[in-house]
Amino acid sequence: MSDVTANAPFDAQGWLRRQSRWSPLEVVFWLALLLPFFFFPTYLTLASQIAIAALFAISVDLILGYAGIVTLGHAMFFGLGAYAAGLISVYGWGEPLSGLLLAAAFAGLVGFVVSFMIVRVQHLALIMITLGLGLLTYELANSMSWLTGGTDGLRGIRTWPIFNYFRFDLWGYTAYSYSLAALFVCFLVSRRIVNSSFGLALRGVRENVRRMPAIGSDYRGHLQKIYTISAAIAGLAGALMAQTTNVVALDALSFQRSADVVVMLILGGTGRLYGAIVGAAIFLIARDQLSGVNPQYWYFWIGLLLMVVVLVMPKGILGGLSALASRWSGR
Incomplete structure (x- = not known):
């Protein structure tokens, strides 16, 4: 009987159906994200920034955690x-939802073009190419100060009320509601992607890219698709930042932002969409508190936290908690 079970084919569709089911813990997690409205109203601006950072982290997790594309x-x-959302507003169109979609489409289009280069290299060359593209874009935006505002940032952004009714207030109620709604919608899309046959193919590419062509998989096509989707979600996160703050600083393109999002994923756990959200929350809350204690050296404590997490829980906080839960249940 055990031999029959061992030789039975893997039921991929059944596994995907089980993965797609919502657990009670997930429902509680999303309901908990509403608590800042009631218990921490003075931190709603920070909460909106966490939601935006979490969305950006999810975009990176799709390519790093699931497809194995390392990016800096x-x-x-x-x-x-x-910048796309900001410029659309500066030149007279401040409607937020259409601006959000146009910015995501623009970033996705650039991501699609870049993906032809990305799928042809691996490992160290991939890191260098993504880093080089990021630095080139940063310096291009800096040199085009007549358009981007350069080091002074893009000013004059005016975001209209959502549905011509919900105005962006100083306390952050609308900003957090808007950012949280965008995060939830993109999370649903990402969750559907990773729990599909396409998501399984991405995991196969991550584990062994050389074996995928042997089973007839167009691995380059898969990587191009997920890279384009990831770029669009990252662009949407950037557009959210522009619309909720009404300013775009040059550091939106900086290497520091790319490095920070990787730190968020390491803290929360790669290959786990919830790890991106948890990692973003931990990183930004820690930054907010530690910079208040020591504005100059707060990165020291972030580095220490990162080292402790990597040494104690190499798969991130959620990975470590999952391992503890499995050990506790005896599986």
């Missing part, structure tokens, strides 16, 4: 989305 320049798409 994904802020390029975040910044392109931010």
Whole structure:
């Protein structure tokens, strides 16, 4: 009987159906994200920034955690989305939802073009290319100060009320509602992607890219698709930042932003969409608190936290908690 079970084919469709089901813990998690409205109203601006950072982290997790594409320049798409949404507003169209979609489409288009280069290299060359593209975009935006505002940032952004009714207030109620709604919608899309046959193919590419062509998989096509989707989501996150703050600084394209999002994923756990959200929350809350204690050296404590997490829980906080839960249940 055990031999029959061992030789039975893997039921991929059944596994995907089980993965797609919502657990009670997930429902509680999303309901908990509404708590800032009631218990932490003075931190709603920070909460909206966490939601935007989490969305950006999800975009990177799709390519890093699921497809194995290592990147150090994904802020390029975040910044392109931010500048696209900002420029649309500056030149007379401040409707937020259409601006959001146009910015995401623009970033996705650039991501599609870049993907032809990305799928042809691996490992160190891939890191260098993504880093180089990010630095080139940063310097291009800096040199085009007549358009982007350069180091002074893009000013004059005016975002209209959502549905011509919900105005962006100083307390952050509308900003957090808007950012959280965008995060939830993009999370649903990302969750559907990773829990599909396409998501399984991406995992196969991540585990062994050389074996995928042997089973007839167009691995380059898969990588191009997910890279384009990831770029669009990153651009949408950047557009959210521009619309909720009414300013786009040059650091939206900086290497620091690309590095920070990788740190968020390491903290939360790669290959877990919830890890991106948890990692973003931990990183930004820690930055907010530590910079208040020591504005100059707060990165020291972030580095220490990162080292502790990597040494104690190499798969991130959610990975470590999952391992503990499996050990506790005896599986």
